[in-house]
Amino acid sequence: MNKFGKILIVIALIAAVVVVIIIKQNNKANSGAVVDEGSINSVVGPEVEGPETAKIDASKGLPRLVDLGADKCIPCKMMAPILEELKSEYEGTFKVEFIDVWKNPDEAPKYGIKLIPTQIFFDASGKELFRHEGFYSKEDILSKWKEFGVDLSVSQPSFERFKPAQLDDRGKDNICYMCDGDIEHKTLVTVSTEKGPVRLCSPHCYFIMYSCLTEDKIDFEKKVSVTDWATGEPVAASEAMYLYSLDGRTGRPIIKAFTDRIRPDQATSGGIVINWQALQDKELVNCCGFCDRACYPQDAAKVIAGGIHTFGCCSHCALGVAARSGLDIEVHERDRLTGEPIVVKTLEGKVASLEPATAVAWFGQRQKPDGTWGSAGCFHQGFFVTLENLKEWIDRNPHETGKMITIHQALANKMKLSPEQIQKACKIGECVPK
Ligand SMILES: [Zn+2]
Ligand SMILES: [Zn+2]
Incomplete structure (x- = not known):
C-alpha cells in the first residue's frame, strides 16, 4: 500500500461549505498519481480509480453511511449532530460511521476522497452506491437512502389526530377570533366588519390581527371598540385611556381600558396611563x-x-x-x-x-x-x-x-x-x- 505522508489542509470559505484537502503524495518507492502541489485552491486529490470499497467493511448486513471529516472543520462540525440523529433514529435500518481523516490520515486515501466532509453510501454488501462532498442535510441523506430502496418507515416516529378528542361546544361569541381562547368580557375587543362583528379576547389579540391586515388601515380604529374595565360597557377604542402595567410573573403587559381617566389607579397598580395611539405603538414594537x-x-x-x-x-x-x-x-x-x-x-x-x-x-x-x-x-x-x-x-x-x-x-x-x-x-x- 502507498504511504501517504504530509497532508495539507485548506479550509475553504465557509460559504463553500467544503473543506479541501490536498493529499500530497510523499512516498519514494511506489508508483501512483502525483498530485499537483501548486493547485492548492483547486479541488484535487490522488487519482483514485474508484474507491476501494470492496475492502471496506462488507460484513454486517446493513447499508452504511460513512462520513469522512474532521472535528475542527466547520461543515464537518455541522454534520456531527445530523450523524448522531441518524444513528439513533435509524438504528437497525442503516449504520452511520464517522471517520476523522485529520486524526487518521491513512483513511482519506483509502476512501479516495478529495474533500471533507464527504459522505459515502454503501449497500449491505459494502458496494458503494453514492458519494457526496460538502455539508449534506438530514433530509437529503434520507431521500438518498429512499432512492436506493432502503425502507425508512419503520424508524420514523409519527403521530396524528384529525378528529378532535372533544368537540368545541363553546358558543361562537365566547371564542377569540385570533387565538381561539376564551373571551373574558372585561378585556373584550370588538371590530365591526362587513361580515359582522369580530370578537377578540384582548387588546393584544386585536393588535395581532391589526398587524397582519392587508386592507387599508387608515382610520381603522373607528371600527374598534374596547370594554371599560370598571363598568363592562363598550367604548370606542380611540376614546378610552389605558392602564398599562407588566405582569410580575410573566413579564407580559396587562392592559385595562377605562372611559374615565381618573379611574386608573396608578398608585396601587404601578402602571402608566396611555392613549390608544401610544398603546398601539407599544404593541407593535416586536x-x-x-x-x-x-x-x-x-x-x-x-x-x-x-x-x-x-x-x-x-x-x-x-x-x-x-x-x-x-x-x-x-x-x-x-x-x-x-x-x-x-x-x-x-x-x-x-x-x-x-x-x-x-x-x-x-x-x-x-x-x-x-x-x-x-x-x-x-x-x-x-x-x-x-x-x-x-x-x-x-x-x-x-x-x-x-x-x-x-x-x-x-x-x-x-x-x-x-x-x-x-x-x-x-x-x-x-x-x-x-
Ligand atoms: Zn385571543
Ligand atoms: Zn408569524
Missing part, C-alpha cells in the same frame, strides 16, 4: 420576522438571522425567517408543554443542527369548508423536545387536530414557499373569519 404579526417576546421564538435578533410568532414562523431572509438562522424555541429549550440552526435552507435531536414539530391543521385540510394558524403550532411531550400536550388540548412532522419537514414547508406566498403568509384575508 413582530414576527416571517409574517409581521405583533408578538410579545415572552410568547415568541427567538430568531437570530444575519446577526439580527427577531422573533417567530410561532415555531413554524420562526423557521420561515430562513425562507424570507435567505439567511442561515438560529431558532431558540421552547417546548409547548414543558418550556424546555429547543435550538435549531439552519444552513442553506436545511436543518444543520437540532437540539435535542429528539425534538419534533406539531403541524396544527383544520378542515376547511371545502373538506381539505390547511394550517390551523400560528396559535396551533409548536415544537416539543420529544414525541411523548407532544402526545401529552395533545391529550391536554382535546380540540387540537393535525399531525406530527419533523422539524426538517417544518423548515422544508417554509423553504418551498414562493416570495409571493411568503408575503401573504398569515395575513388576515387569507383565512376568512369563521
